[in-house]
């Protein structure tokens with residue numbers, strides 16, 4: 525019963541699509557367990573490139589069943605436009621399964637996300653504006669709307685009215701916006717019901733049975749460890765649990781069933797949105813990483829903030845996720861630097877600190893302590909094995925592995941699907 529979790533070990537955008545590509549045809553189920561259409565995976569199949577936001581990447585493999593678990597928040601209009609886009613390109617999407625317990629991102633959740641960010645001004649989180657936070661807030665406040673509610677009009681109406689009671693007070697009296705009419709929202713949500721119906725399933729049962737039948741199940745995390753609502757750089761985080769535990773709560777598969785937890789780690793660091801980022805670069809090196817690495821968000825089109833590799837963060841990711849392996853991505857982006865600094869610890873108020881400080885104030889004051897490793901200039905995109913890498917690139921990988929606390933089992937050396945070095949098999 526191989527159940528693998530694949531998650532971002534930094535602030536998201538580590539290149540998870542690459543790891544999914546490597547597992548390719550051997551996976552029977554690909555499950556999203558948290559987040560919504562704030563994520564962005566680029567998956568390349570043949571000469572076709574697909575940008576997915578909500579759908580699990582398994583949607584592109586004909587033998588794989590893609591699953592949207594109970595922990596995901598679903599915007600039906602986005603789901604349909606993503607499905608339509610794939611269908612127009614000849615992709616069969618009929619195997620998709622969606623948990624009836626997944627929450628719906630309603631139009632008012634999107635409105636609240638946008639007005640709240642505007643209201644926060646320079647203290648804003650820099651959200652994707654897709655209604656993610658307000659939808660999870662409704663879930664926790666027990667006024668959320670679930671997929672299954674679409675099949676009972678009376679319950680749906682009561683729930684939408686209850687959710688809008690407080691929000692309309694806020695929208696009209698605090699944010700100076702027009703009130704949202706419950707009837708219109710109910711009508712819009714009901715219009716999605718028939719098309720969603722064939723996909724709705726008891727995904728907890730399906731996944732547990734699949735594992736009993738020895739199928740390979742891959743849990744695909746959105747965002748990354750440092751954006752986790754509990755373990756990330758709160759409040760500059762997303763509103764769900766991208767860390768490994770989220771795979772269990774967001775799918776209904778118990779922790780004893782998980783066999784591997786693979787952290788995707790970029791050979792340098794990026795972040796989108798606001799919040800602390802100790803190794804961020806504001807010079808031409810940062811600009812070069814952005815340009816060479818193509819560091820622009822798949823979902824929002826925003827430029828990503830870029831910086832050197834941070835081993836303190838990688839060690840933290842190993843710990844909070846219980847990582848068994850790393851997949852190091854985008855090593856080729858570093859080709860051409862004579863020297864590559866790597867952050868090995870922080871200096872906080874004059875003291876050397878080896879581990880991520882639990883205090884937000886300390887983390888905001890953290891200054892990186894760098895060790896500099898010699899770079900390489902040879903093209904590494906054709907490397908097929910670790911031995912094919914130039915000595916300095918090998919040493920860079922080995923140093924990162926030693927500092928990060930888990931074996932690096934695969935290395936991405938170029939954007940192409942097969943530009944990956946596999947060291948230890950994930951299956």
Ligand code: IMP
Pocket residue numbers: 535536537562563564649650651652653654655656657746747751760761762763796797798
């Ligand atoms: P939200 O998820 O839209 O609420 O945004 C909260 C924070 O998470 C913001 O800083 C976003 O930029 C960041 N974020 C959300 N999704 C992603 C992602 O897929 N990659 C990187 N950052 C993300």
